[in-house]
Amino acid sequence: MVCATKLNYHVILASNKRGTEMPGVRDKVAIIGMGCTKFGEHWDKDVGDLIVEACYEAFEDAGVEPKDVQAAWLGTAWSGELGRTLAYPLKLDYIPVTRVENRCASGHDAFINACYAVACGAFDLVLVCGAEKLKDTGLPIPGDYNPTTLYTSRVDTGYLPATAWAIFALRYFHHYGIPVEEGRRILAKIAVKNHYNGFLAPKAQFHRRITIEDALNAPIIAWPLGLYDACGITDGAAAAIITRADLAKNYRDDYVLVKGVGMSSGIYQGQVMDDWPLVRIEENVRAPKMAYAEAGIKNPRKELDLAEVHDCFTIHELVIYEDLGFSPRGKAREDVEAGTFELKGELPVNTDGGLKCFGHPLGASGIRMIYEVYKQLKGKADQRQVEIRNQMGLTHTCGGTPVDAHTAAVAILGLRGA
Numbered sequence: 001m002v003c004a005t006k007l008n009y010h011v012i013l014a015s016n017k018r019g020t021e022m023p024g025v026r027d028k029v030a031i032i033g034m035g036c037t038k039f040g041e042h043w044d045k046d047v048g049d050l051i052v053e054a055c056y057e058a059f060e061d062a063g064v065e066p067k068d069v070q071a072a073w074l075g076t077a078w079s080g081e082l083g084r085t086l087a088y089p090l091k092l093d094y095i096p097v098t099r100v101e102n103r104c105a106s107g108h109d110a111f112i113n114a115c116y117a118v119a120c121g122a123f124d125l126v127l128v129c130g131a132e133k134l135k136d137t138g139l140p141i142p143g144d145y146n147p148t149t150l151y152t153s154r155v156d157t158g159y160l161p162a163t164a165w166a167i168f169a170l171r172y173f174h175h176y177g178i179p180v181e182e183g184r185r186i187l188a189k190i191a192v193k194n195h196y197n198g199f200l201a202p203k204a205q206f207h208r209r210i211t212i213e214d215a216l217n218a219p220i221i222a223w224p225l226g227l228y229d230a231c232g233i234t235d236g237a238a239a240a241i242i243t244r245a246d247l248a249k250n251y252r253d254d255y256v257l258v259k260g261v262g263m264s265s266g267i268y269q270g271q272v273m274d275d276w277p278l279v280r281i282e283e284n285v286r287a288p289k290m291a292y293a294e295a296g297i298k299n300p301r302k303e304l305d306l307a308e309v310h311d312c313f314t315i316h317e318l319v320i321y322e323d324l325g326f327s328p329r330g331k332a333r334e335d336v337e338a339g340t341f342e343l344k345g346e347l348p349v350n351t352d353g354g355l356k357c358f359g360h361p362l363g364a365s366g367i368r369m370i371y372e373v374y375k376q377l378k379g380k381a382d383q384r385q386v387e388i389r390n391q392m393g394l395t396h397t398c399g400g401t402p403v404d405a406h407t408a409a410v411a412i413l414g415l416r417g418a
Contacts, residue, residue, distance in 0.1 A: 024294040028119040029258040030248035031413070032241050033062025036371045039236035039358045040205045047079040047133040048089035050237035050364075055090055055129055062241040063251055069241075070123040071096045075110035075130040076363035077103055086129055103399030104310065105263070106130065107238070107366025108409035112261045114242060115411075124244055130368070131237035132361030161312065162230060164401035166222035169315040171278040173224075176330045184224050186333045187314040188215035191228040191356060193342050194311060198353020200383040205234050205359040229314040234359025238367035240374075256374050259392060259414040260297070262290025266405030281316075283408035284323035284398055291394070291410040292325075300325045300394070301347050304412075306376055306386050307394040308369035311354040316398070321349070324396065324410075348386045351376060362399070366409065369395035373413050391418035 035057025037050050051074075059065060072095060074086040083097025100110040107130030114128045159167075173183040192212055198204040210228060218227035248255040264286035270276050288300070297303045309324070311317035321332040326347055327340075335341060341349035352358065352372045355365060373393035375381045392414040400406035 024260065025115045025119040025258050026260055026294050026296075027257050028245055029115045029242055030245045030255040031258070031370070031374055032243055032248055032251040032255050033058045033060070033064065034238070034240050034371045034374050035059075035061060036203055036238040036368055037236050038203045038205075039234050039361065039364075039368070041135045042133070042235040043136055045235070047076075047085065047131050047237070050133065050235060051086060051089045051129055051131050051239075054131070054237035054239040055127065058127070058239040058241050064125065064241060066090050066092060068125055069095060069127045070125055071098075071114075071117065072127040072129070073098045073100060073110040073114045074363075075100045075102075075106035075108070075128070075366065076132055077101055077106050079131055079133045079363065101363075102407045102409070104312070104360070104362050105366065105397045105399045105407045105409040106363040107368075108395070108397045108411060109263065109366075109407075110363075111240065111367060111370065111411060112263060112409065115258050115261060118242055118244055121244075124247060126242055127239065128242065128367065129237060129239040130364040130366055132363045133235050134233050134361055135235050159401055159403050161401055162222040162225060164403045165313040165315055166225045168278050168319075168402040169224055172315065172319065175277070175279045178333065180224050184216060184226075185212065186336050187225075187229055187318065188212045189336050190311070190314040190317050191215045194350050194354045194356035195228075197343055197351055197384060198357020201352040201357065204353045204357040205232060206353070206357045225313060225315065231312050231355035232359035234361050236359070236361040236364045236368065238364050238371050240367060240370060254378055256377055256413050257416065257418070258411065259418065260291040260294030260412040261410065262287040262292075262294070263407065263409040264290070265407045266400065268405045270403045270405065278402060280319060280323055280329075281398065281402060281406055281408065283400075283406040284320060284396075287408040287410045288324045288394070288396070291412050295392070295412045295414070297392075297412070301327075303390050304347060304392055304394050305388050305390050306348045306351050306373065307396065308350055308352070308354065308372050309396045310365070310398040311350055311356050312360060312398075314356070317349070317354070320396065324394070343384065343386065351381065351384050351386055366395065366397045366411075369397070370411060370413065377413060377415055391415040
């Protein structure tokens, strides 16, 4: 069965050739308003409160009211069922509301589907919200990280995320001949970078600069990963108002366009293939290729002004540099050493501190990333502001673990003329 699965997988690799000839959303959809709560431990708020706060900031930013919205999408993994989770707190007037779940990629998935609906002409003005309430809700089954499946047989391999990413880190270090302690130091530099950026982001959960020594001396959670290698569990919500590009000028002059989107879901090759490399995330490779083709990007390192990526663990951010084409294979550590992805570097990554400082309310993270790129492209990121040369930025989320299967999603935003 393994051989057959491997054969089928390579057939898929050879046949998946989506390119620029396929219809897409480039320059057909515009973001005219966005909102985001402060991420953190909101013991005094429920998910409805977070939704209201994020969405009303977006309404005000766009100059619209809830009654103007023709349809809505909610990205959430565990915080409510049905479209009513969004419709009730906002008192939406019986419009279509779609609830989307794709684990950590839920927010991006909701955004992508809303973009398709606007681009095809089904709706003129829609709302997208990502929201998650994790701190005081817990999981239905203690220790179960996927409560939508009962896992009663236990014939599958069960890994919690920290364990899976620790395995990935050790394999990556071995493959590229990096001593473990040197690898830990490289990861620590990524954590230091993100904490520096997060210190400048008012809506981040953690506002604390750290040193490499702080990261290296922190408690180990799964060798070789320590406390500062992992993002936090938190509460938060973010929202976007999108419309047809030809209508955007009716709302504001400084709207932001969607340049390309992509999403890829894996097929559990990490469990069924005994030679699965564990030095890349294939879904992370496929999703940006789709978005780059749609946006016309040939060299993302040179053509993007910034990127917000899924740094659930520092080792993931390290390999994302390679998977998304920012660094050559095996060379990301050299770019980390050179400061390439720092706030004043060649390609700033996670300018708001990323998941590392915002925490990770699953359904909200993708929209929160879009919020940061939206602010940066408009020159409204305050102390975090990067130089906008190419007028394009990228956002990326990825749900799952490297030992089973992921769903990765990418959205590229840009200004007119980009």
